[in-house]
Amino acid sequence: MNKKPVVLVVMDGIGCTEKDNGNAVMHAYKPQLDTLIKTCPNIQIKAHGLAVGLPSDDDMGNSEVGHNALGCGQVYSQGAKLVNESIETGAIFKSETWKEALDSCKSGTLHFLGLLSDGNVHSNIAHLEAMLKQAKADGVKKVRIHALLDGRDVPETSALQYVDQIENLIHELNDENFDIKVASGGGRMKITMDRYEANWKMVEEGWHIHVLGEGRKFASMKEAIETYRKELGVSDQDLPGFVIEENGKPVGTIEDGDSVILYNFRGDRAIEISKAFGNENFTEFDRVRFPKVFYAGMLQYDGDLKIPNKFLVAPPHITNTMSEFLVKQGVKSYAISETQKFGHVTYFWNGNRSEKFDDKLETWVEVPSDVIPFEQRPWMKAAEITDLLVDAITSKEYDFLRVNYPNGDMVGHTGNYEATLIGVESVDLMLKRIMNACDKAGYTLLVTADHGNADEMYEKRKNPEDAPKPKTAHTLNPVPFIVYNSDVQLKEGHFGLSNVAATVVELLGFKAPEGWDESLIK
Numbered sequence: 001m002n003k004k005p006v007v008l009v010v011m012d013g014i015g016c017t018e019k020d021n022g023n024a025v026m027h028a029y030k031p032q033l034d035t036l037i038k039t040c041p042n043i044q045i046k047a048h049g050l051a052v053g054l055p056s057d058d059d060m061g062n063s064e065v066g067h068n069a070l071g072c073g074q075v076y077s078q079g080a081k082l083v084n085e086s087i088e089t090g091a092i093f094k095s096e097t098w099k100e101a102l103d104s105c106k107s108g109t110l111h112f113l114g115l116l117s118d119g120n121v122h123s124n125i126a127h128l129e130a131m132l133k134q135a136k137a138d139g140v141k142k143v144r145i146h147a148l149l150d151g152r153d154v155p156e157t158s159a160l161q162y163v164d165q166i167e168n169l170i171h172e173l174n175d176e177n178f179d180i181k182v183a184s185g186g187g188r189m190k191i192t193m194d195r196y197e198a199n200w201k202m203v204e205e206g207w208h209i210h211v212l213g214e215g216r217k218f219a220s221m222k223e224a225i226e227t228y229r230k231e232l233g234v235s236d237q238d239l240p241g242f243v244i245e246e247n248g249k250p251v252g253t254i255e256d257g258d259s260v261i262l263y264n265f266r267g268d269r270a271i272e273i274s275k276a277f278g279n280e281n282f283t284e285f286d287r288v289r290f291p292k293v294f295y296a297g298m299l300q301y302d303g304d305l306k307i308p309n310k311f312l313v314a315p316p317h318i319t320n321t322m323s324e325f326l327v328k329q330g331v332k333s334y335a336i337s338e339t340q341k342f343g344h345v346t347y348f349w350n351g352n353r354s355e356k357f358d359d360k361l362e363t364w365v366e367v368p369s370d371v372i373p374f375e376q377r378p379w380m381k382a383a384e385i386t387d388l389l390v391d392a393i394t395s396k397e398y399d400f401l402r403v404n405y406p407n408g409d410m411v412g413h414t415g416n417y418e419a420t421l422i423g424v425e426s427v428d429l430m431l432k433r434i435m436n437a438c439d440k441a442g443y444t445l446l447v448t449a450d451h452g453n454a455d456e457m458y459e460k461r462k463n464p465e466d467a468p469k470p471k472t473a474h475t476l477n478p479v480p481f482i483v484y485n486s487d488v489q490l491k492e493g494h495f496g497l498s499n500v501a502a503t504v505v506e507l508l509g510f511k512a513p514e515g516w517d518e519s520l521i522k
């Protein structure tokens with residue numbers, strides 16, 4: 001085998017299936033991908049469920065677990081699973097953090113903030129339910145819930161199902177000693193859950209809604225959702241923020257002496273709001289009022305920056321990553337994406353660490369993303385990313401280069417089939433440029449994805465004659481793994497994303513370290 005530098009392309013959200021259920025991957029005009037699959041060694045690898053450390057094979061893949069597995073060559077039990085286990089054993093409720101959270105709000109309110117669904121990508125409503133029951137059992141007097149609506153990891157207009165579920169539990173738990181209410185909420189793509197500092201305005205709006213109780217007022221969550229749906233016709237993820245009021249007053253602003261638990265377990269979209277609650281000297285926006293609260297996350301979202309410093313369940317301690325390994329070998333690497341996925345190829349890739357292992361050997365490049373609905377620009381920043389990546393390949397400075405193209409995923413999440421076709425086609429167009437650059441430089445090119453999304457743009461239909469309903473979530477499908485410009489043969493069998501790291505280092509001429517899943521090369 002000829003040892004050469006390697007370029008790895010992650011086509012975010014581009015999975016493989018023969019099924020045509022609004023399959024924007026199948027139907028996109030993508031001559032490069034088609035040729036690569038026809039002429040190069042390639043297999044399909046698993047990107048969901050147990051293969052990436054999720055609780056079961058009913059769990060679709062996602063970027064966090066996908067990039068963790070790609071970047072560390074191992075499968076770790078992930079947040080979704082760790083929290084389940086901690087609740088099952090009761091460890092979470094014996095933790096210091098839980099006790100402190102309860103002690104700290106003895107004469108105040110215990111607030112739960114998080115994504116209200118069972119998507120299991122960022123959160124699970126079952127975790128919230130378990131904590132509400134335990135809070136009552138532990139003698140908490142007053143609880144307020146700040147509910148972010150999903151429609152991105154679950155069907156796009158399914159919010160009322162989860163609202164009913166939580167309202168039923170509230171009804172069951174409420175009595176003269178336990179006062180529990182929903183206080184505020186809004187769509188996850190409108191407030192609070194921004195990531196990678198793409199749009200701090202979202203977090204500022206969330207702060208006004210949850211903390212200050214400033215925003216459009218409604219009598220109930222249901223009324224807010226139904227009113228906004230009628231007025232705007234948008235999916236759950238895009239519903240504006242709302243504040244629940246009674247007698248002209250918000251029912252649950254966040255005040256000095258309260259405790260706040262962010263029950264999302266995934267980090268990327270939890271870090272900014274955690275900074276707003278946790279940093280004394282915070283400058284991203286004017287908080288107007290900064291209540292002195294005890295703040296904890298379900299997990300610690302960033303191990304380097306210790307965000308937040310209090311958490312209920314320890315995150316997977318991901319060690320022995322590919323970046324660590326390459327740095328030890330003195331290999332120079334290059335990582336690039338646009339803002340929306342920049343942390344995926346850096347922070348997730350390195351096991352949820354925001355710092356480099358070595359400043360000199362690692363180069364990270366972020367192309368600023370547009371702040372617009374991505375169906376309006378499905379090509380996103382693919383061309384700008386490729387300009388820089390091609391320069392980096394041509395410079396011959398780096399032995400390992402990785403890139404994430406968000407299009408299949410970010411446009412896929414809009415549920416817009418036509419735009420997603422263009423998203424996939426934009427990525428395909430870029431592949432040609434990268435192939436050319438690799439030809440000239442004599443580099444090996446690997447093409448894969450972190451999970452599916454664009455491959456199923458319609459929900460499953462009950463009756464074949466029903467009109468297609470847009471699907472915004474990820475899929476359970478495998479992803480391609482293609483080797484271009486190398487004479488290797490690939491193994492046959494059942495493999496997953498965690499087999500890629502060993503494959504990369506082998507192509508670079510190293511023996512993969514102990515403990516990594518095997519390489520895909522025969």
Ligand SMILES: O=C(O)[C@@H](CO)OP(=O)(O)O
Nearest residue numbers: 062063064121152153409
């Ligand atoms: O947008 C996100 O936060 C998730 C879906 O919840 O997508 P990805 O895992 O691809 O980042």
Ligand SMILES: [Mn+2]
Nearest residue numbers: 012013063450
């Ligand atoms: Mn992804």
Ligand SMILES: [Mn+2]
Nearest residue numbers: 013409410413
């Ligand atoms: Mn996604």
